Amino acid sequence: MAAPAWAVDAPVLRCQVRYASETLQLEARPTSTPYEVAPHDIGERFRFKAVVVGSEGAVDHIAVYAYDMAVPQAPVLIHEVVYHPPFPSKPTVPGLTGWNHVYSARLGREMVYGCALTKEPSP
Known part of the structure; x- marks a missing residue:
């Protein structure tokens, strides 16, 4: 019996985050301690x-979170x-999330992100 599509070897979440003229490529790997995952400052x-x-x-x-720092x-x-x-099973960004537009309360600044769950070859 085949494993479900979400039970993969070495899963990795790849995200593209855009703010102003900057684009960041971020990755997240499985953890059993989610509160220890550090956030990324964007602009x-x-x-x-x-x-x-x-x-x-x-x-x-x-889980994906965005915070207003302004x-x-x-x-x-x-x-x-x-x-x-x-x-x-769409391994290219934004296959999991679609494109999300998030706005700051101050001056209506916009951050856009999209993520996809992919897998890396097993070592």
Whole structure:
């Protein structure tokens, strides 16, 4: 019996994050300690965090967070989404999430991101 599509060897979440004229390529790998995953500062206005909860063999769920850093009470959570299996089998960005547009409360600045769940060859 074949394993489900989301039970893959060495899963990796690849995200592309765009802000202003900058594009970042970020990766997240499975972890059993999601609170220890560090966020990425995007321009000084946003913070982006992608968390893959699971093991090398299977992904339990994926959570993506965006924070507004340009407000006095920063960081302020402005976007949160959680994905559960079965995951789409589209390995190119933005195969999992589609393109998401997130806006800062200050001056309406926009950050755009998209992610795809892919797999790396087993070592």
